[in-house]
Amino acid sequence: MRIWAKLIKNGRIEKQFVYEKEEKLTYSHFFDYLAEICQALDVPTPVLMKTHIFNFAKFNRVKFMPRDFVENFDFDQLALEHLFK
DSSP states (O other), X not given: XXXXXXXXXXXXXXXXXXXXXXXXXXXXXXXXXXXXXXXXHTOOOOOOOHHHHHHXXXXXXXXXXXXXXXXXXXXXXXXXXXXXX
């Protein structure tokens, strides 16, 4: 499983990271993946809602906006995209 994480500000990718695990993607562990990605990017972890998981499952991508973060978030969005091998 591979997830491409992008921090976007003013329409440009400011920082990116590819999260890789040998295990199969499990949606019940999605928050764990998200927390590890945010730690690697050195940004706060957003609040994860069912709609975020549904969007990732249906469209293979999800966007977290500043309103999804409890702490200060200096970017326009955190975008996650499922990369297939």
